[in-house]
Amino acid sequence: MRMYLRQARVAGEITSGRPDGLVVDTLMTTLVGFQTAAVTVYPGMSEAWQTEMLDGLLGTWSGVGGRFC
Numbered sequence: 001m002r003m004y005l006r007q008a009r010v011a012g013e014i015t016s017g018r019p020d021g022l023v024v025d026t027l028m029t030t031l032v033g034f035q036t037a038a039v040t041v042y043p044g045m046s047e048a049w050q051t052e053m054l055d056g057l058l059g060t061w062s063g064v065g066g067r068f069c
Contacts (some may be wrong), residue, residue, distance in 0.1 A: 001024055002020065005023060005024070014041065014059050018052075018056070022049065022052060022053060022056070024047070025053050026053050026056050026057060029053065030057065
């Protein structure tokens with residue numbers, strides 16, 4: 001996954017400064033059909049991280065300044 005993230009950043013497909021872990025969590029949440037319980041319960045998951053992940057998803061869906069990546 002790190003290799004693909006690195007390639008996407010080099011290609012300009014991920015332009016924000018969001019941490020790789022947050023990009024991966026957001027992507028995994030999307031891929032599993034937005035079953036956030038599967039992603040948000042691992043040790044070390046903070047409320048701030050959850051909020052940032054969901055904010056990115058919702059912003060992407062709204063079409064106004066989404067911050068998915």
